[in-house]
Amino acid sequence: MKLTSFGAALEVTGSQHLLEVNGKRILLDCGLFQGHRKTAMEKNAEFGFDASTIDAVLVSHAHIDHTGNIPTLVKRGFQGVVYCTHATESLCEVMLLDSAHIQESDAEYFAEKHPETALQPIEPLYTQEDAEKSMDHFKGVDYNERFELYPGIDVTFREAGHVLGSAIIRLDIKDEEDGQEKSIVFTGDLGRARLPILNDPHQPARADYLICESTYGNRNHDPIEEGIPVLARIINRTAERGGKVIIPAFALERTQELIYSLHLLDHEGQIPKNIPIYIDSPLASTITSIFKKHKELYDEELQTAFKTGHSPFEMRQLKHTASVEESKDLNYLIGPAIIISASGMMEAGRIRHHLKNNLEDPKNTIVVVGYQAEDTLGRKIVEQAEKVKIFDRMYDVKAEVVILESFSAHAGMDDLDTFVQSIEGLKKVILVHGEEDQSQPFAERIKENTGAEAIIQEPMVPVDL
Numbered sequence: 001m002k003l004t005s006f007g008a009a010l011e012v013t014g015s016q017h018l019l020e021v022n023g024k025r026i027l028l029d030c031g032l033f034q035g036h037r038k039t040a041m042e043k044n045a046e047f048g049f050d051a052s053t054i055d056a057v058l059v060s061h062a063h064i065d066h067t068g069n070i071p072t073l074v075k076r077g078f079q080g081v082v083y084c085t086h087a088t089e090s091l092c093e094v095m096l097l098d099s100a101h102i103q104e105s106d107a108e109y110f111a112e113k114h115p116e117t118a119l120q121p122i123e124p125l126y127t128q129e130d131a132e133k134s135m136d137h138f139k140g141v142d143y144n145e146r147f148e149l150y151p152g153i154d155v156t157f158r159e160a161g162h163v164l165g166s167a168i169i170r171l172d173i174k175d176e177e178d179g180q181e182k183s184i185v186f187t188g189d190l191g192r193a194r195l196p197i198l199n200d201p202h203q204p205a206r207a208d209y210l211i212c213e214s215t216y217g218n219r220n221h222d223p224i225e226e227g228i229p230v231l232a233r234i235i236n237r238t239a240e241r242g243g244k245v246i247i248p249a250f251a252l253e254r255t256q257e258l259i260y261s262l263h264l265l266d267h268e269g270q271i272p273k274n275i276p277i278y279i280d281s282p283l284a285s286t287i288t289s290i291f292k293k294h295k296e297l298y299d300e301e302l303q304t305a306f307k308t309g310h311s312p313f314e315m316r317q318l319k320h321t322a323s324v325e326e327s328k329d330l331n332y333l334i335g336p337a338i339i340i341s342a343s344g345m346m347e348a349g350r351i352r353h354h355l356k357n358n359l360e361d362p363k364n365t366i367v368v369v370g371y372q373a374e375d376t377l378g379r380k381i382v383e384q385a386e387k388v389k390i391f392d393r394m395y396d397v398k399a400e401v402v403i404l405e406s407f408s409a410h411a412g413m414d415d416l417d418t419f420v421q422s423i424e425g426l427k428k429v430i431l432v433h434g435e436e437d438q439s440q441p442f443a444e445r446i447k448e449n450t451g452a453e454a455i456i457q458e459p460m461v462p463v464d465l
């Protein structure tokens, strides 16, 4: 049995790990690489394997860096089934369509900017039609229900506590090659205990092999409890100077957590009573409606809140802007406001218009609440660039920039250590989904604290299990 990674090896995005066992080729996640546009286009267009040879895909969660290349896989001849939880399936339906829309507009934009390519038109990576077709391959499964994928290969999805529907995937295998029983746990993206909305991540008791994310392998986040009060202070000081709070947020999970947090702050009178809140992302609004339908996945706190009659995702000053016109109207908004928009890494979507309009005014605040990959506009802003390029023009970054990591949906360093150390019988830990400065120290700690071997997975280099 061997495992080869074609993405999210020595980097965070583009999660794609191929498990070859008992004559089957099982792909764990099929994500998009996100980063510098040109590199992304090239990397995403070519798989490191023949798509038609893949038998099945197991998807950990709906984030695009874990699912976004499924339409390409289908387009290139994949004929198998994509397994994921029911909530992930519902979320993929809207998220893959949105991703296709971004691919299409990117290709159009590129063609406009490079008229010399007119004879060889730039094709989008995939179209909305491709995304729709790929949904026919999906099969939703229940959490905690062990099922037989193939004879001798059983699969179980467990709560990962990262985003709605997110799963830690467990495979129990009888390896025909050496006759041994082996268990593999793939963390996908591991969440954190006590995150709002979601249940805490499942803790596996035993496993032979662990394929573990390492986004924050060497860093702890601020405690979750600090997020909401800090957010209140940011909103109040920005409102006092008459500015706007701009929050680039992933449409999935982060936006809903923000709405819920703002709801709590409003309820407790901690933020100005009538400050308007705009969700300027049709995708985020659609996803919020999916959240409303999956009440069975809420943690106890939220279940109770619903029982008492108020919906955590609704409040009177909250507006969802649907049309482009409504979104454009926000440019002329006078006075304090909170605008939550996507994409989270600021590379696409309406957020770029809000940044362009608001970055140069010191009254405003940009609140960064999510992970920013290398070479993205978000990373440049986090790294305190004085000027950034948006739509071919340079803008001075004069607004206050606050990085609010307590909202992170990823396990921090201590959470990862506890998770790994609580698993008995580990032989090998394969670290993926992390840049080297995060995975290297994590690997050292695993070697020191457990008897397991720790490998930092390199792209396209098979590892024997």
Ligand SMILES: [Zn+2]
Pocket (backbone or CB within 6 Å): 061, 063, 162, 163, 189
């Ligand atoms: Zn994720």
Ligand SMILES: [Zn+2]
Pocket (backbone or CB within 6 Å): 012, 015, 063, 065, 066, 189, 433
């Ligand atoms: Zn991820």
